Amino acid sequence: MEKTLAKDIGFWVMLGIGLAVMFIGPMVWGLFEIMQITQYVVLSVYALSLAYIWGFGGILSFGQAAFFGLGAYTFAVASINIGETTVPFALSFLLPAAFGAALGYFMFYGRLSDVYLGVVTMVVTLIFWKLINHTAGPEYSIGAARLGGFNGIPSIPILNVPGDAKAWLDPAQMFQAFMGILIIVYLCLRLIIASDFGRVSVGIRENETRASLLGYDIRRHKVIIFAIGSGIAGMSGAMWATYQTFIDPNAFSMEMSAKALVWVMAGGVGTLAGPILAVILLQWLSLKLGTMHILNNYFILGAILMGLVLLLPRGLLPSLRLLAERLWHLGRQKMDASAASRKATSDV
Amino acid sequence: MDYVLIIVIEMLRAISWLVLLASGLAIIFGMMRVINFAHGEFLMLGGYITIMSHNAGVNLWIAMLVLAPLCVGIFGILVERFIIRFLYGRILDSLLATWGLSLLMVGGVTLVFGNTVQGVSTPLGGVSIGAYQVPFYNFVLIGFAAVLMLAIWSVLKFTKAGLIARATMQNPDMAETLGIRTSWVYMATFGIGSAVTGLAGGLLAPLTGVVPSMGVNFVGQSFITVITGGASMIAGTLSASTLLGTISQGMTFLTGPVYGDAALLLTALVLLRVLPQGITGRIFKKSL
Numbered sequence: 001m002e003k004t005l006a007k008d009i010g011f012w013v014m015l016g017i018g019l020a021v022m023f024i025g026p027m028v029w030g031l032f033e034i035m036q037i038t039q040y041v042v043l044s045v046y047a048l049s050l051a052y053i054w055g056f057g058g059i060l061s062f063g064q065a066a067f068f069g070l071g072a073y074t075f076a077v078a079s080i081n082i083g084e085t086t087v088p089f090a091l092s093f094l095l096p097a098a099f100g101a102a103l104g105y106f107m108f109y110g111r112l113s114d115v116y117l118g119v120v121t122m123v124v125t126l127i128f129w130k131l132i133n134h135t136a137g138p139e140y141s142i143g144a145a146r147l148g149g150f151n152g153i154p155s156i157p158i159l160n161v162p163g164d165a166k167a168w169l170d171p172a173q174m175f176q177a178f179m180g181i182l183i184i185v186y187l188c189l190r191l192i193i194a195s196d197f198g199r200v201s202v203g204i205r206e207n208e209t210r211a212s213l214l215g216y217d218i219r220r221h222k223v224i225i226f227a228i229g230s231g232i233a234g235m236s237g238a239m240w241a242t243y244q245t246f247i248d249p250n251a252f253s254m255e256m257s258a259k260a261l262v263w264v265m266a267g268g269v270g271t272l273a274g275p276i277l278a279v280i281l282l283q284w285l286s287l288k289l290g291t292m293h294i295l296n297n298y299f300i301l302g303a304i305l306m307g308l309v310l311l312l313p314r315g316l317l318p319s320l321r322l323l324a325e326r327l328w329h330l331g332r333q334k335m336d337a338s339a340a341s342r343k344a345t346s347d348v
Numbered sequence: 349m350d351y352v353l354i355i356v357i358e359m360l361r362a363i364s365w366l367v368l369l370a371s372g373l374a375i376i377f378g379m380m381r382v383i384n385f386a387h388g389e390f391l392m393l394g395g396y397i398t399i400m401s402h403n404a405g406v407n408l409w410i411a412m413l414v415l416a417p418l419c420v421g422i423f424g425i426l427v428e429r430f431i432i433r434f435l436y437g438r439i440l441d442s443l444l445a446t447w448g449l450s451l452l453m454v455g456g457v458t459l460v461f462g463n464t465v466q467g468v469s470t471p472l473g474g475v476s477i478g479a480y481q482v483p484f485y486n487f488v489l490i491g492f493a494a495v496l497m498l499a500i501w502s503v504l505k506f507t508k509a510g511l512i513a514r515a516t517m518q519n520p521d522m523a524e525t526l527g528i529r530t531s532w533v534y535m536a537t538f539g540i541g542s543a544v545t546g547l548a549g550g551l552l553a554p555l556t557g558v559v560p561s562m563g564v565n566f567v568g569q570s571f572i573t574v575i576t577g578g579a580s581m582i583a584g585t586l587s588a589s590t591l592l593g594t595i596s597q598g599m600t601f602l603t604g605p606v607y608g609d610a611a612l613l614l615t616a617l618v619l620l621r622v623l624p625q626g627i628t629g630r631i632f633k634k635s636l
Contacts, residue, residue, distance in 0.1 A: 299455025305448030
């Protein structure tokens with residue numbers, strides 16, 4: 001079972017595809033495609049945040065949108081106040097991570113059960129959503145940035161080159177920068193998962209009692225995992241905000257949390273590549289379905305979520321892998337059987 | 349003096365509000381340790397049934413007290429048979445599935461009825477206490493909360509069905525061995541919990557009006573109440589409602605309704621840090 005990162009073919013394939021898309025993409029695609037694919041990239045980072053904490057830490061968060069929104073609003077407020085985007089971008093990782101650690105402290109040091117965890121994370125998101133919706137008045141402003149309530153914050157600065165506040169990125173450069181971030185996040189998560197820390201967290205996911213009897217502090221582990229996931233979600237929120245140059249309370253919505261869950265479930269819990277695949281597939285699908293105007297988003301999302309839980313609980317990628325393995329074994333068995341029967345006949 | 353009375357009534361109303369919102373959820377949670385994430389949409393369904401049948405000419409009280417619980421109860425049984433049944437023992441999956449159901453219901457109701465607020469006027473007018481005017485409907489809410497708690501308690505305590513339910517709650521395997529069909533008990537529990545939720549939805553419909561996304565406004569309070577209360581249906585709901593209702597109402601008096609929910613959550617988080625199983629996980633452990 002010993003499988004180091006360097007020997008994992010899937011990892012190199014993903015890295016290769018990522019780099020290829022990052023460098024060749026802007027040469028091949030037009031502006032519209034680039035904008036479209038940038039959206040997939042941002043949402044992939046968001047999906048990875050949940051894929052990590054759920055798949056490799058066993059923490060099922062129903063409120064990933066809380067951190068996504070927090071990161072987005074942090075970036076918006078900070079960049080409007082500061083006038084450049086490098087420090088705000090860092091803040092959009094740090095602040096949600098800190099908030100995640102604080103929330104995680106209450107949840108994991110209290111040893112809350114899974115159900116309670118789900119409820120608490122969901123309610124936190126709900127309350128963020130409610131609070132931010134109520135900040136429409138001019139009295140709710142942080143520095144130069146008005147929170148704007150349900151109207152959202154318009155004219156968020158576009159990402160600039162670090163150190164030069166006037167050098168804004170054009171869409172192709174933004175795409176490359178985001179693709180770079182996605183690759184770095186993927187790389188870092190793979191490194192974390194392959195490290196001792198990551199192995200222990202998988203051990204905790206598999207059997208908490210055993211891990212704690214072996215002397216690992218599962219509470220501290222979980223808080224750290226949760227904080228990392230929160231930070232990444234926050235960063236994706238900042239990417240979303242600067243990509244749209246606009247953010248509204250829907251960043252905190254149930255829909256946003258549900259999407260992350262659906263992507264990770266569809267892609268397969270316990271994989272990183274799967275959720276990215278699911279983002280591309282499902283976002284593309286919802287774009288196609290959305291133009292039909294027959295069914296609304298909530299309906300589709302709910303149906304997919306229920307369908308996945310009931311029919312495909314393993315997710316797309318692991319199911320495909322399982323299917324391939326089964327077919328392979330079936331083929332092998334058939335061949336063995338036919339070989340055996342041939343042998344048998346020849347013996348007779 | 350009048351002012352004090354008013355405050356007491358307001359507190360009681362806030363507490364009964366939480367009791368009504370949460371008891372359907374608490375029944376399901378107490379029995380199966382599963383939180384129905386579609387709870388808000390069950391409330392919404394109860395509200396819609398009340399308002400729609402009232403608009404169709406049915407007496408408001410019949411719509412509220414008979415039709416809403418009945419329809420939502422039947423809907424709950426269907427949900428249990430077609431979805432939840434397959435997910436027993438997979439708690440997280442049942443959370444995910446009910447959440448999917450919740451989104452599906454919001455979408456479905458929006459498709460059917462459109463995204464508009466509909467309502468009826470609050471019945472029964474007001475009562476004056478000294479210089480103040482209190483809606484009489486508040487007393488109806490308080491009364492119903494009390495009756496509901498009493499009803500659940502007496503059913504659990506004094507009837508055969510209650511005995512079976514308590515046995516299943518305590519030890520499902522043993523109950524099964526003794527010849528109880530636990531899967532039917534679960535189905536009935538889910539149905540009754542849904543019916544109670546439908547009743548609550550019917551009762552709150554005249555106050556808030558109905559809109560497909562209204563569930564979101566209530567699930568926060570309901571979930572916090574149930575998890576703070578813990579697994580005992582009555583003691584948990586009552587103790588948590590009293591504590592949280594007082595706090596949220598106090599917060600509302602001080603700062604307005606926006607921070608009431610946030611205060612609730614903060615209290616619940618601190619409380620759960622100390623009592624991870626909820627209030628009844630440590631205190632009132634043996635109560636119903």
